[in-house]
Amino acid sequence: MLATLRCIVMRDLTLAMRHRSDVLTTVFFFIIVVSLFPLGVGPEAALLREMAAGVVWVAALLASMLSLTRLFADDYNDGTLEQLLMVPQPLSLIVLGKVLAHWIISGLPLVLMSPLLGLQFGLEGDELIMLMVTLLIGTPVLSLLGAIGAALTLGLRGGGVLVSLLVLPLYIPVLIFGAGAVTASAAGMGADGHLSLMGAILLLALVLAPWASAAALRISVE
Amino acid sequence: MDKALLEVQALECVRGDKQLFSELSFSLEASSLLHVHGPNGSGKTTLLRAIAGLVLQEQGDICWNGVPTSKQKDEFNRELLYLGHHYGLKFELTGYENLKVFANLSGSDISEHEVEAALARFGLAHCVELPVKVLSQGQKRRVALARLLLQRSKLWILDEPFVALDVAAVDLLLDVIKAHVAGGGMVILTTHQEVAIDAGQLQHLHLGEKPGASTVEQH
Numbered sequence: 001m002l003a004t005l006r007c008i009v010m011r012d013l014t015l016a017m018r019h020r021s022d023v024l025t026t027v028f029f030f031i032i033v034v035s036l037f038p039l040g041v042g043p044e045a046a047l048l049r050e051m052a053a054g055v056v057w058v059a060a061l062l063a064s065m066l067s068l069t070r071l072f073a074d075d076y077n078d079g080t081l082e083q084l085l086m087v088p089q090p091l092s093l094i095v096l097g098k099v100l101a102h103w104i105i106s107g108l109p110l111v112l113m114s115p116l117l118g119l120q121f122g123l124e125g126d127e128l129i130m131l132m133v134t135l136l137i138g139t140p141v142l143s144l145l146g147a148i149g150a151a152l153t154l155g156l157r158g159g160g161v162l163v164s165l166l167v168l169p170l171y172i173p174v175l176i177f178g179a180g181a182v183t184a185s186a187a188g189m190g191a192d193g194h195l196s197l198m199g200a201i202l203l204l205a206l207v208l209a210p211w212a213s214a215a216a217l218r219i220s221v222e
Numbered sequence: 223m224d225k226a227l228l229e230v231q232a233l234e235c236v237r238g239d240k241q242l243f244s245e246l247s248f249s250l251e252a253s254s255l256l257h258v259h260g261p262n263g264s265g266k267t268t269l270l271r272a273i274a275g276l277v278l279q280e281q282g283d284i285c286w287n288g289v290p291t292s293k294q295k296d297e298f299n300r301e302l303l304y305l306g307h308h309y310g311l312k313f314e315l316t317g318y319e320n321l322k323v324f325a326n327l328s329g330s331d332i333s334e335h336e337v338e339a340a341l342a343r344f345g346l347a348h349c350v351e352l353p354v355k356v357l358s359q360g361q362k363r364r365v366a367l368a369r370l371l372l373q374r375s376k377l378w379i380l381d382e383p384f385v386a387l388d389v390a391a392v393d394l395l396l397d398v399i400k401a402h403v404a405g406g407g408m409v410i411l412t413t414h415q416e417v418a419i420d421a422g423q424l425q426h427l428h429l430g431e432k433p434g435a436s437t438v439e440q441h
Binding site: 003004007008011014015018019078079080082083084085086087088089090094221222 | 274275276277278296297299300302304306307308309310311312313314315319323324326327328329353
């Protein structure tokens with residue numbers, strides 16, 4: 001089972017390395033969106049600090065949406081997806097591998113960039129760490145839930161917009177608790193509650209999302 | 223008569239509103255080849271995809287070893303190799319990497335040497351390190367077909383495998399198919415090209431324009 005997972009992850013990472021521009025688009029989109037806010041709102045330190053977590057989180061949601069449509073579409077178009085459906089392994093495991101690779105490509109860079117972007121908003125020490133931790137727990141959820149939307153809209157015309165409409169509402173809980181944890185820790189209250197809830201959402205998504213995406217893929221390929 | 227491994231009973235498939243075929247029944251035993259004939263749009267590809275489990279049938283059963291394939295997906299998939307109209311290859315990966323991924327996923331332990339030998343057999347020894355996207359149509363098809371030599375599947379489902387192949391490659395593929403059938407394998411294929419297929423126990427299935435007008439001939 002681990003060998004299958006590793007094989008899929010390595011395959012998708014190799015493909016991403018040969019299409020580096022796709023990976024960079026997501027990261028630069030994230031950086032630019034986040035950087036636009038201080039420019040637009042003005043250099044008022046207190047205001048920027050207050051909205052930092054929300055802005056970074058919303059930008060992360062949008063950035064992870066960007067690459068979602070391609071999660072299964074490339075494999076669908078060249079026929080490798082139907083070959084993956086006929087592999088003698090559980091389809092949800094293959095989906096999990098693809099989601100993991102998607103997260104490494106488009107989620108992990110956001111986590112690593114976030115402290116740098118947080119500095120632009122005047123966040124300090126603990127808040128920067130908290131921002132990073134919430135993104136570390138939250139971005140895998142974005143990839144997992146996004147996979148369901150991507151699988152459902154596979155092969156549809158205008159699937160890209162439809163994916164956003166389907167998936168963005170599902171991101172709301174992660175957004176609330178993710179941004180909430182940073183705000184809470186900035187206000188001196190503990191963020192443990194928020195983090196526990198995010199962990200619970202991650203576990204739930206980890207169990208249910210690959211299975212739901214696999215079911216959606218079977219329908220889409222037909 | 224040997225026990226039939228693959229049995230299709232009263233199969234009915236519908237695409238959109240059109241009923242492609244109904245009450246379609248046939249069985250295949252080891253060492254046999256089924257050649258599916260029919261005009262464009264008669265449902266050949268749909269039939270092959272239904273057997274491979276990619277399309278859900280409207281009615282009827284597809285059984286492998288007496289058990290419906292939908293109830294033993296992993297077991298059936300281990301015995302199945304389906305090559306369709308799409309090459310099923312990643313164009314950014316090399317032929318070698320493409321084959322290696324499928325070999326790993328199918329769970330068979332295949333060495334580097336075996337992959338190279340399979341590519342060499344299909345005349346691709348010199349482009350092992352090239353990404354598939356720079357290969358010609360025929361060469362891409364050859365890479366896809368090289369999987370036949372690597373995966374030890376019992377049932378091959380080949381949808382128009384001869385398309386884009388040159389004369390030498392067509393002969394080679396025929397040899398590969400004959401060897402597979404002689405070794406106890408089973409092949410289901412469609413082709414519009416005039417190729418002399420004669421291997422094992424040959425059956426012809428003719429899909430008609432009208433649903434229900436299908437006939438199976440034994441030779």
